[in-house]
Amino acid sequence: MKVTRRQFVTFTGGGVAAFTMTYAAPEFISQLALAQGAHVRNLVILYLSGGNDSLSMLIPYNDPFYYSRRPTLAVPAGQVLQVGTDASRVALGLHPRLTGLKQIFDQGRLALIQRTGYPNQSRSHFEGVDIWSTANPANAAGLGWVGRYLDALPSPVDALVGWNTTASMPHVLQSAQTPVPAIASPSGYAFSSPNSGAEATAERTSAVRIASHVPVDRPELAFVYGSTQGALATLDRVATVATYDGSLTGTANYPANNGFAQALKAVAGAMVRGIGTRVFYVTTGGFDTHSAQNVVQTNGAYYGLMGTINDGLLAFYNDLRNQGLLDDTLVLSFSEFGRRISENGSSGTDHGSASVMMAMGGRVNGGLYGTAPNLNTDPKNPTLENAAGDVAFETDFRSVYARVADNWLGTDSVGLLGANFRKSSLAFV
Amino acid sequence: MHTQQNAAGGRRDDYRLSPRETRITRRSDRHVEHLLRRAGCGARPDELDFYGDMSIAEAVDTLVDFDQINTDVDSLIGQPGYAGITAGGAFSPRTVIGDARQRWLFRLVHTDRPLQEKMTLFWHHHFATGYNKLANALGTTEGARYLTAKPSEDPGGVRGQLEMLRGNALGNFRDILTAIAKDPAMLYWLDGVTNTKARPQENFGREIMELFTVGVGHYTEPDVYAAARVFSGWNVQRIGSGDAAHLEFIYNAAQHETTAKTFSFPIYADGTPTIPSRAAAGGMQDGLDLINALAGNPNTARYLATKLYRFFVSEFGAPDPAFVNSIASVYLQSGYDMKAVMRELLNSRQFWDPGNAFARYSWPVEFLVRALKDVGWTGFSVSSALTPLANMGQTLYEPPDVSGWRLGKAWFSTSAMLARMNFAAQLATNQKFNIAARAKAAAAGQSPDTLLAFFQRELVTAPLDSGVVAELSTYLRATGAWTGSDAQLQAKGSGLVHLLSGSAEYQLV
Numbered sequence: 001m002k003v004t005r006r007q008f009v010t011f012t013g014g015g016v017a018a019f020t021m022t023y024a025a026p027e028f029i030s031q032l033a034l035a036q037g038a039h040v041r042n043l044v045i046l047y048l049s050g051g052n053d054s055l056s057m058l059i060p061y062n063d064p065f066y067y068s069r070r071p072t073l074a075v076p077a078g079q080v081l082q083v084g085t086d087a088s089r090v091a092l093g094l095h096p097r098l099t100g101l102k103q104i105f106d107q108g109r110l111a112l113i114q115r116t117g118y119p120n121q122s123r124s125h126f127e128g129v130d131i132w133s134t135a136n137p138a139n140a141a142g143l144g145w146v147g148r149y150l151d152a153l154p155s156p157v158d159a160l161v162g163w164n165t166t167a168s169m170p171h172v173l174q175s176a177q178t179p180v181p182a183i184a185s186p187s188g189y190a191f192s193s194p195n196s197g198a199e200a201t202a203e204r205t206s207a208v209r210i211a212s213h214v215p216v217d218r219p220e221l222a223f224v225y226g227s228t229q230g231a232l233a234t235l236d237r238v239a240t241v242a243t244y245d246g247s248l249t250g251t252a253n254y255p256a257n258n259g260f261a262q263a264l265k266a267v268a269g270a271m272v273r274g275i276g277t278r279v280f281y282v283t284t285g286g287f288d289t290h291s292a293q294n295v296v297q298t299n300g301a302y303y304g305l306m307g308t309i310n311d312g313l314l315a316f317y318n319d320l321r322n323q324g325l326l327d328d329t330l331v332l333s334f335s336e337f338g339r340r341i342s343e344n345g346s347s348g349t350d351h352g353s354a355s356v357m358m359a360m361g362g363r364v365n366g367g368l369y370g371t372a373p374n375l376n377t378d379p380k381n382p383t384l385e386n387a388a389g390d391v392a393f394e395t396d397f398r399s400v401y402a403r404v405a406d407n408w409l410g411t412d413s414v415g416l417l418g419a420n421f422r423k424s425s426l427a428f429v
Numbered sequence: 430m431h432t433q434q435n436a437a438g439g440r441r442d443d444y445r446l447s448p449r450e451t452r453i454t455r456r457s458d459r460h461v462e463h464l465l466r467r468a469g470c471g472a473r474p475d476e477l478d479f480y481g482d483m484s485i486a487e488a489v490d491t492l493v494d495f496d497q498i499n500t501d502v503d504s505l506i507g508q509p510g511y512a513g514i515t516a517g518g519a520f521s522p523r524t525v526i527g528d529a530r531q532r533w534l535f536r537l538v539h540t541d542r543p544l545q546e547k548m549t550l551f552w553h554h555h556f557a558t559g560y561n562k563l564a565n566a567l568g569t570t571e572g573a574r575y576l577t578a579k580p581s582e583d584p585g586g587v588r589g590q591l592e593m594l595r596g597n598a599l600g601n602f603r604d605i606l607t608a609i610a611k612d613p614a615m616l617y618w619l620d621g622v623t624n625t626k627a628r629p630q631e632n633f634g635r636e637i638m639e640l641f642t643v644g645v646g647h648y649t650e651p652d653v654y655a656a657a658r659v660f661s662g663w664n665v666q667r668i669g670s671g672d673a674a675h676l677e678f679i680y681n682a683a684q685h686e687t688t689a690k691t692f693s694f695p696i697y698a699d700g701t702p703t704i705p706s707r708a709a710a711g712g713m714q715d716g717l718d719l720i721n722a723l724a725g726n727p728n729t730a731r732y733l734a735t736k737l738y739r740f741f742v743s744e745f746g747a748p749d750p751a752f753v754n755s756i757a758s759v760y761l762q763s764g765y766d767m768k769a770v771m772r773e774l775l776n777s778r779q780f781w782d783p784g785n786a787f788a789r790y791s792w793p794v795e796f797l798v799r800a801l802k803d804v805g806w807t808g809f810s811v812s813s814a815l816t817p818l819a820n821m822g823q824t825l826y827e828p829p830d831v832s833g834w835r836l837g838k839a840w841f842s843t844s845a846m847l848a849r850m851n852f853a854a855q856l857a858t859n860q861k862f863n864i865a866a867r868a869k870a871a872a873a874g875q876s877p878d879t880l881l882a883f884f885q886r887e888l889v890t891a892p893l894d895s896g897v898v899a900e901l902s903t904y905l906r907a908t909g910a911w912t913g914s915d916a917q918l919q920a921k922g923s924g925l926v927h928l929l930s931g932s933a934e935y936q937l938v
Contacts, residue, residue, distance in 0.1 A: 049830075123635070123653070126832050127645050167822050168835055169842045182842030188820065189844060192854035194861055194923035198908050203924045206904035207850070210932065213896040220745050220788075221891060223838050224933035227846035234843070288830075290620045290632045345628020346620055351635070386650075 041408055042271060044264075044280045044331040045146060045172060046358075048309070050288030051125065052335035053349050054356035055391070056295045056302055057098070058083075058112055058372075062091045065375035069342040073295045073349070086114065088371035095295070097306035100314025101358075105367075109317070109326075110360045111428035113400055114370035115383070117354035117393030121337060125288070125351075128336030133171035135398050135417050145401060146279060147175030149409060149416055159233040162279040163270055165263035170281055179226045180279070181234050186242035186266050191235055208232050237275045244269025252319030254312070260284035261312035268319045271329070284308050287335060291346035313360060326362030330408050330429060332400070333358040338391055341375055341384070353390035357400055359428050363408075369428055370395050399423040460485060462889055463786055466938040467741050468492045468775060469543025471799030476543070489775045493599065493768055495542035502540045503532070503579075512538050512801065515812035522577055523589075524570040526560050527815065529577035530825045533591075534811040537798040544771070548598035549591065550794065551740055554836075556609050556641060557828035558590055558618045566617050575614040575676065576826050585675035590614040591826070602733070602765040603724035606641065610716060611678035613665045619831065621663050626686045629657035636831050637720075643728040648693065655690040659704065659715045662686075685712035696722040724765050730757035737770065742779050743788035744837050752779050787891035787937040790837050793821035795938060796849060800930045803888050805860045805867075817855065820848035841936070853931035857923040864926055865918035874913035877905035877921075884925050890934035901928060 060066050061077040080093025081102040094102050104110040118137050122128045130140035143151070150162060150173075162180030164173055173180045183189050191207070193200035211229045214222050246252040246265045254265040260282065267280045286305055294300020313331070320326040338355030354373075373383040373391040385392040398421040402413035406422065407429050414420050461480045465472035469492075472480070480488045491497075505511050506520070514520060514531045522529040533546075540546050564572030578589040588596070590612050597605045609615050615633070616622050624630035634656030638648040662685035665676040691703040696718055704715050723729055734756035738748045756774055763769035774780060791799070797814055818824060822845045828834055857864065868874050873883035881901055885893070893901075905911075905921050929935060 123650060124639055124645055125830065126639075164842065167820065167842060167844055167848075168829070169839050179843070182844040184820075184844050189847060190851075191847075192851040194854055194858035194927055195920050199920050199924060202904055202907040203927065206900055206907070206928060207931070209903075210897050210900045210928065213894055213900070215894055218891075220790075220838075221933055221937060224790075224841050224846065224936055227841045227843050228850070228933055231843040231847040231850075290630065291623045344623075344630055345625045346623030346630055348620070348623075350631045 040278065040328050041410070042278055042280065042325075042329045043146075043404070043408065044267060044282060044329065046331055046333040047129075047170065047172070047281070047283040048287050048333060048335040049283055049285035050335070051128070051337045051339055051351055052287045052355055053289055053293065053295075053302065053339040053352075054335075055338065055341065055373075055375075056293070057095050057306065058114065058356050059093050059095065060090050060372045060375065061093045063372075063375045065341075065377060069375060069377070071343070072347045073293055073343045075296055079296070083112075083368065086368040086371050090372040090374075092368060092372060095303075095306045097303055098310045100310045100317070104314070104317055104360060108366040109362060109364050110358065110366045111364050112368055113357040113359065113395060113426070113428065114368065114372055115354045115391060115394035116357045116370070116397045116400060117337070117391075118396055118398070119393070121353045121393065123337060123351040123353075125336055130171055132334050132336055132397060133174070135401055143176060144170070144172040144174040145416065146172050146281075147178065147180075149405070149411060150178035150180070150279065151175045152411065152416070153178070158276050159230050160237055160270075160275055160277050162281070163267065163277045164281040165266060166281065166283055170283070173279075173281055179223075179230050180281070181230045181238075183234075183238055183266070184263075186238050186244075186269070189231075189235060189238045189242070191232070204232075237273075240273045240275065241266060241269040244272060246315065246319045252315050252322060254315045254319075258308055258311055260308050261315055264312050264316040265319075268316055268323070268325075271320070271325050272323050284312070289339070289348050290344070290350060291348040293343075293348045317360065320362070328362070330359065330361040330364065330404065332404055334397065340389055341373075341391065342389065353385060354393035355391070357397065359400075359404075361429070363429060365428050367428075369426060395423065395426065396421055399426055400428075403427075403429060459786070460781075461488065463781075464488055464492070464775070465543060466795075466799065467547075467780070467789075469540075469547055470537050470795045471802040471938075473538075473802045476802075485781075486776065489772060492544040493772045493775065495545045495599075498541050500541045502536050502542075505539055506532065506535055510807070511535070512806035513808070513810035513812075515810045522573075523579070523582050524573050526564075526569070526573040526577070526826055527812070529573055530815055531811045532577075533825050534794075534798065534814055537794065538801050538806060538811070545595060545598045548767070548771070549595045550792070551737075552594040552598065552605070553591060553825070554828065554833035555736070556590075556594065556615065557831050557833035558614050558826075559828055559830075560826040563614055563617050571676075573826075575612075575617075583675070584672035585669050586673075587675045599768040599771055602729075602760070602767055603721060605767075606637075606720050606724055607717065609641070610637070610660065610663065610720060613676045613678065616663065616665055616678070621660060622665055624657060624661045624663065625684045626661050629654065629661050629686060631657040633657075633660055637723065640832055642723040642732065643694070643726050644732040647726075647728040652692050652694075655692055655704075656719060658686040658688070659690050659719050662709075662712065663716060680713040682709040682712060685709045685715075687712055690715065692719075692722075694722070694726060694728075725761065727757065727761065730760045733757075733760060734770075737774060738779075739836070740789075741771075741774055742777075743785045744790055745788045749779065752777070787934075789938050790840055791936055791938040792834070792836070792840065793818050793823035793845070793849070794825065796821070796936060797852060799938070800853065800856055800935075804856050804926055804930060805863045807860075807863060809856065809859050813855070813859075814852070817848055817852040821845050821852070822848075846936075849936065850927075850931035853929075853935075854927045856930070857927040860926070861919050861923040864922040865915055868918050868922050869915070874918050876913075877902055877911055880918070880921065880925065881905060884922070884929055888926065888929045888935065890929065890932055891937040893932070893934055897932075897934075901925065904928065 059080050061080045067074045079096045082093045085091045131137045133144045134140045134142050135145040164180050164182040167184045191204050193203045214225045246254045254261040263282045270277045293302045295302040339349035339352040377388045379387050381388050398417050402421040403426045405411050405413035405416045458481050522532040537546050576589045578587040579592050580586045580588045593608050619633035620630050621633045631653050635653045662681045664681045666679040687709050689703050689706040734753045759773045760770050873879050
């Protein structure tokens with residue numbers, strides 16, 4: 001029985017706002033749109049896994065408590081890359097390894113949104129990721145907020161509308177009916193057979209035909225059919241990305257030993273080849289720096305983390321700029337929590353609360369958003385919580401998502417997020 | 430089937446099965462196959478024969494009382510007739526993590542104690558500890574050692590974490606928890622080695638509650654801080670010299686924080702939530718008291734029962750709360766005896782409910798080992814399974830983080846599913862001649878449909894819809910007239926095995 005898997009569904013009564021036609025369009029429409037010079041809007045979700053110590057990334061280098069509370073971890077004021085002062089007149093600097101992000105910031109294409117979080121922020125990695133993924137602290141077991149967005153796209157939705165660059169499915173992309181293919185490596189994304197020639201072709205034909213018999217009466221099994229179908233339907237287009245080499249564009253240099261940069265190269269390749277993908281997911285880990293965090297040492301753990309994101313994002317930025325795709329792209333980062341302000345006995349930092357989100361792209365209004373925490377240990381310090389142990393949130397992360405939904409994805413954030421989280425001062429895009 | 434006859438009952442006794450009266454035939458014996466898909470990773474032909482002669486209760490007892498079976502599976506490594514291993518130099522699973530991965534896969538295929546290996550896999554997920562962090566801290570050799578070494582092969586007598594868990598696979602949960610808290614690999618993995626009096630380290634204190642025992646929602650942030658102080662001073666020391674030099678647990682009283690610690694849940698039998706202030710010399714008792722309290726907490730009982738239900742009974746739909754409570758009661762009443770828990774679970778009506786057959790998404794390791802058992806292993810080296818497993822999303826000794834792997838649907842991203850299909854192709858390629866010989870020996874090559882019927886019996890899947898069976902039949906007829914020649918059996922047999930073991934239905938167990 002051949003079944004049409006997709007049906008138009010409106011999400012939580014919020015209605016579906018007018019989408020530009022390219023969002024869910026099959027490949028040929030998007031290529032047509034590109035040929036006509038139409039802009040598309042790509043969203044790249046970046047997850048910094050483990051809980052990013054944003055106080056080491058965006059540093060209040062004139063705050064004496066920063067130094068007294070982090071005797072082995074603080075970056076000397078003379079080494080930070082100064083990015084000016086925020087609305088509360090706190091002078092801030094980027095981690096010294098973030099020279100590329102500093103360039104992008106100076107070009108006005110990087111927004112740093114300070115003290116993002118939510119009330120009673122979870123210090124659990126897993127619950128935290130679920131909350132950031134669903135945008136629902138009250139019930140974090142549901143679908144991902146990006147997955148819900150994809151579910152609300154008018155059908156038919158292309159099988160490659162999303163591209164997850166990891167091998168497993170992140171919660172943020174979990175959807176009811178829009179499986180996002182996981183394509184960790186475009187070159188390994190191919191159909192194998194024990195035979196060759198006509199026999200192999202017959203096998204692939206059979207696999208495709210079998211996958212069309214979705215057992216709708218067995219939803220758990222049907223889910224696996226969806227994965228098989230998704231793989232078989234996207235193999236050929238993905239193969240065109242496998243040959244993409246960012247070095248063709250001259251200044252883009254994706255370091256070979258940086259897996260995060262390589263994932264971004266595949267993302268850029270998908271955009272350049274115009275295969276129709278609009279939502280991408282990339283991640284880089286190692287941020288759970290409980291011990292030996294080594295922020296300052298050039299071979300240290302956190303220094304390396306900064307190198308990974310800096311080199312990846314800079315190559316991606318340059319590549320997209322050279323390809324004329326920068327204005328079509330928004331990168332949005334999140335992490336499950338920031339870290340404790342005072343360092344622990346292991347020269348590391350334990351799980352904390354509010355953190356910094358980044359938004360990067362050709363249409364981003366760069367700069368510093370929100371205000372930095374004052375790190376004074378006074379328990380009444382309003383910018384801190386947990387007896388001045390953690391950074392208190394100032395901007396609900398859902399307000400950031402709302403801005404992206406309303407002003408970038410062209411959907412209704414109230415419907416997508418289930419409530420009005422709009423905050424007009426967050427005009428980063 | 431009698432499982433259905435029992436289905437209406439509500440009495441406690443009805444959760445158990447009566448002995449199976451008859452043995453059905455090999456490869457159609459649904460009971461044995463179901464039992465071994467769950468209590469093991471599928472069944473080799475000799476396992477089907479062995480368990481097929483038993484009643485269900487006998488089979489469950491044989492699986493649970495595995496210490497009665499004395500075969501040393503490791504002694505079979507390198508012997509003819511078994512799956513191969515491929516080592517860069519001398520095979521050294523004690524010091525080379527890739528060799529350790531091969532050894533575990535070999536054990537999973539060839540063990541005569543399938544439930545011991547299955548539970549070890551369960552505990553590896555539950556107490557998920559990753560090699561990379563250890564290797565970064567201690568070097569690659571030592572990183573492998575504290576996860577995988579057997580005391581009998583280690584000059585210092587080190588028992589790696591997974592060997593400890595294998596030895597305790599159906600042991601007492603409080604003992605397992607105590608051993609994990611003292612385990613050198615865990616002490617590095619969750620930073621216990623840096624937990625000091627002046628600067629308590631929260632990582633282990635948090636996860637022992639969130640992931641190992643009571644679960645989210647049953648502890649508070651102050652509990653985390655208190656637990657960190659409880660375990661301050663739990664550390665390692667290096668003893669011995671030369672090859673025998675190794676790390677061993679030590680309680681370092683000088684680094685123990687001695688003030689009282691109060692929790693949001695009872696610590697002692699009288700309901701007291703406070704661990705009293707103790708002199709540093711006796712402060713290790715703090716941790717033992719907390720472990721005792723956590724092991725006996727009813728939330729731990731339910732958390733474990735739910736996790737076991739999902740691993741052994743069904744991942745589809747919510748678990749029956751009454752059943753979870755009944756398993757939790759056995760856990761508590763038996764004094765945390767996992768043998769009693771598993772005997773109860775494997776004899777339960779829920780386990781045998783036909784509605785729960787094929788109601789789990791296989792883990793990559795389960796899928797891969799089962800495929801080897803079904804398709805064949807002669808001439809196959811388990812080393813060639815390591816990259817495919819990584820592509821499917823499961824590398825042994827390298828769970829993605831302390832919460833283990835993301836299970837169920839999360840195993841089935843498109844690339845992970847493609848990796849399963851491609852492993853099915855790889856194995857069918859490797860076994861092409863064996864597949865054809867097997868079909869020929871069974872006289873299954875007379876027609877496309879006899880071949881299809883044969884391999885549907887050999888590779889048991891969740892039921893295939895008639896439309897799917899018709900597609901497979903079409904495939905067998907696709908490239909020319911049927912002759913049943915050896916060449917055709919190789920081509921079509923391997924293609925069919927690829928399609929069947931790479932099917933969605935085969936991924937359910």
